[in-house]
Amino acid sequence: MKTTCPWTKSTTTDPSLAVLSERLGVGAWWLLPALATLVAAIYAPTAPELIRIWWIDPNYSHGFLVPLMSLGFAVWAWHRHGSPLRAQVTPGAALQGLIWIGVGLALHAVASFVGNLFADVLSLIFVLRGILLGMGGGGANRAFGFSALFLIFMAPLPIGWYQPVALVLQQWVSAAAAQVLELCGAAVFREGNLIHMNGYTLEVGEACSGIRQLTSVLALALAVGHFTSDKNWYRAALAGAAIPLAVAANCLRVILVGLIFLGFGSKWAEGVAHTLQGLALVALAALLVMIVAAGLSRWENHLARITATRSH
Numbered sequence: 001m002k003t004t005c006p007w008t009k010s011t012t013t014d015p016s017l018a019v020l021s022e023r024l025g026v027g028a029w030w031l032l033p034a035l036a037t038l039v040a041a042i043y044a045p046t047a048p049e050l051i052r053i054w055w056i057d058p059n060y061s062h063g064f065l066v067p068l069m070s071l072g073f074a075v076w077a078w079h080r081h082g083s084p085l086r087a088q089v090t091p092g093a094a095l096q097g098l099i100w101i102g103v104g105l106a107l108h109a110v111a112s113f114v115g116n117l118f119a120d121v122l123s124l125i126f127v128l129r130g131i132l133l134g135m136g137g138g139g140a141n142r143a144f145g146f147s148a149l150f151l152i153f154m155a156p157l158p159i160g161w162y163q164p165v166a167l168v169l170q171q172w173v174s175a176a177a178a179q180v181l182e183l184c185g186a187a188v189f190r191e192g193n194l195i196h197m198n199g200y201t202l203e204v205g206e207a208c209s210g211i212r213q214l215t216s217v218l219a220l221a222l223a224v225g226h227f228t229s230d231k232n233w234y235r236a237a238l239a240g241a242a243i244p245l246a247v248a249a250n251c252l253r254v255i256l257v258g259l260i261f262l263g264f265g266s267k268w269a270e271g272v273a274h275t276l277q278g279l280a281l282v283a284l285a286a287l288l289v290m291i292v293a294a295g296l297s298r299w300e301n302h303l304a305r306i307t308a309t310r311s312h
Contacts, residue, residue, distance in 0.1 A: 100130030
């Protein structure tokens with residue numbers, strides 16, 4: 001009686017991990033926890049450092065939410081597109097996946113050596129995208145890739161990037177707030193990021209630079225763009241609009257603090273009231289992003305109708 005080698009049972013040339021697991025007699029579903037455990041073990045030293053930054057630095061306190069949101073996006077993609085293990089993978093995609101994983105692991109080694117958390121999170125994204133390519137090819141990478149890319153928002157910016165951006169934003173906010181307060185009738189003298197008025201000095205510090213608000217609003221815009229349209233121009237336009245909206249909201253926050261001081265005194269311009277004002281204006285910026293998204297959706301539908309009319 002002729003026996004058949006288990007490696008020759010299938011004539012498919014699909015090199016995906018799903019097919020490999022079937023040939024080995026292992027259910028494809030077992031690959032996910034196995035891969036997750038392996039990735040978790042590799043990046044285990046990175047997690048405590050990230051958590052420490054999220055805990056001590058208010059600019060990155062949103063980092064606790066990012067992995068949960070990324071997981072939620074992956075679950076949503078799973079319900080919409082199905083398991084990536086069911087997809088067919090070309091040899092080219094499998095090779096590309098291995099290259100991405102190799103680049104990610106090399107970057108992880110370098111980032112661990114120099115202590116760069118941003119590069120380490122970037123390396124994790126490379127590894128996850130490489131696994132997606134190896135499991136499900138380009139289709140799975142497109143469907144689940146956003147979930148991996150979103151993890152970049154949990155990474156603290158390198159200090160060489162953060163300080164110049166914060167300084168520029170501080171100067172913009174200070175200049176805009178001083179101009180508006182002066183137009184409102186206040187006697188204002190600006191000295192760098194210090195705004196002197198009526199015996200009170202309003203300092204636009206790093207915490208008021210708006211980087212935290214900018215990060216939150218940009219993350220929201222990218223998420224909304226990903227879920228509401230598959231057009232690249234739509235997503236780019238929404239992300240682009242989020243930047244000036246976040247900066248404008250932060251300028252309005254500083255102006256509001258100055259006006260509250262002039263009208264009600266410093267007690268209502270500091271402490272808890274100051275924090276609540278910041279949260280309210282972030283919510284305003286988020287609302288404006290949703291309004292812009294609705295407008296872009298209407299424009300997208302309008303363009304689709306025009307294209308359909310011309311085709312007929």
